[in-house]
Amino acid sequence: MENEIVDIVKATPNILGEIYKDLAQPSVRAIGNALGTVFEFSTAILLPLKLKNEKLKMTFKKNLDDYKEKLEKIPEEKRCKVHPQLGTPIIEKLTYTTNEEIADMFTTLLANASSVDMVNTAHPSFVSIIERISPDEARIMRCFQYKRDWEYCSYNANLNDAEGFVKLKEHLTLLDDNAKITFPQNMNAYIYNLISLGLLVDMSGEYKIYRENYDAINKKNGLDDLRNELVPQKFKSIDVEESFIRLTPFGRLFLNACIE
Known part of the structure; x- marks a missing residue:
């Protein structure tokens, strides 16, 4: 069993490569630049394993696409790398969060953590707060x-x-x-x-x-x-x-x- 897990991890060296076929796209490269360090921390077994599940992979791609759209609105010179302390738990949540309002809060937080102008607002505790509120509370x-x-x-x-x-x-x-x-x-x-x-x-x-x-x-x-x-x-x-x-x-x- 242990060898099987190691094989799966080795077969998934590139998270973005699992999601997007064309890694040369500017928008995909932008994700790689912003989340490169985050993905290094996220490839420790669990994320590669989750992406072998087609349903989780589809959920992750949808949420990552939403993040990509928000990232594209940030001028290239204003983008920055996301700190793993905040980015790593968000990436985990994006594999299974299906409610659009809650997912939107996670991707908005991740996008602001990718912006030089907004990174100061991205408090690490906000990840756990989003987890603890319902869609109704998000609307409130x-x-x-x-x-x-x-x-x-x-x-x-x-x-x-x-x-x-x-x-x-x-x-x-x-x-x-x-x-x-x-x-x-x-x-x-x-x-x-x-x-x-x-x-x-x-x-x-x-x-x-x-x-x-x-x-x-x-x-x-x-x-x-x-x-x-x-x-x-x-x-x-x-x-x-x-x-x-x-x-x-x-x-x-x-x-x-x-x-x-």
Whole structure:
């Protein structure tokens, strides 16, 4: 078995040669120049073995083609070699990442790591962050490209027979409509995850003076109907907490590096 693996590795000395027939193409040469050192680290057994699987090879080629298109947009004099610390794990991810939005973030990060002007934005931790977000969360982050703060409302129902309250709903926003997410019921979990990753911050305790978005959130979630249904039958009153979620400086760097 060990000899068989060694034979496979020896038979795949050139990763690009496995993917592209014409290695003389300027665009293919550009990939080789940018990722040469990365491929040296990636040819240690696993990548050559993966490329023997036709499905993985097709996925890798599609993602590498996307990277190639982005690389071509960078002027030749502005291109640089990708550091293996960032490039090697991305290359591994590109063999099996089939979701277009997640793959696009990986290839955008790789392209920015190939640019003299953008390499400073390509933080190595972004590779693991992309791994830990869903396609819906990627769409949510795109919304922060054009709006740094997104308002939210949380509904707290005050108890009839005791002090304290029950949190009925929290972090109700207009993000799910704007981001066109697939699973809006997971919005609260998405927000908590993006906060835990340091991309967003909950500005609880602060609120926006301009009320239009708060009113739109309450109308969308039927606040008046909720009060009519539950007050005073089950609760003394329903209070609305108004605040907003903000993009962090780290989140801004992530957007610049990973989202075109």
